[in-house]
Amino acid sequence: MDSKDAQLKIMAQAVYELRLLLSGYLGNRDPETQCESVSAHLAYALHNEALAIIEDRPEDFDLNNAISKIKRVDEMYGEQFGERFQNLISDVKT
Known part of the structure; x- marks a missing residue:
């Protein structure tokens, strides 16, 4: 496993644990607990993708679907995560 793969797995495991x-x-x-609720929904939105990384199943990580799930969290809580995540992958060919 190269360093980049190890880094991705560490971050994916963190998202899964946070969920x-x-x-x-x-x-x-x-x-009073909106921050925790938003965090819970964001982690929940991505936990299947995190698990796909952890389990070496890249074919199960759909970038567009992940962004759509993040945007649903935005709709629920009036956040702006979707745009920031979309900008991270704007030059990726899917």
Whole structure:
């Protein structure tokens, strides 16, 4: 495994762990814990893609679908994650 693959796996594992840790905040609309709720939904949106990286299944990581799921979090909470993530991959050919 090269360094880049190891870095990706570490980041993917972190997203997956965050999804597990924050699962209790999914669907929560309490303004006092909105940050946790947004974080939970963002991690949840990407946990299947994170698992695909961890398990060496790149064919199961659809970039456009991942961005769509992130944009749904934006719609739920009025955030701007989708645009920032889209900008990261704007020059990738899918």
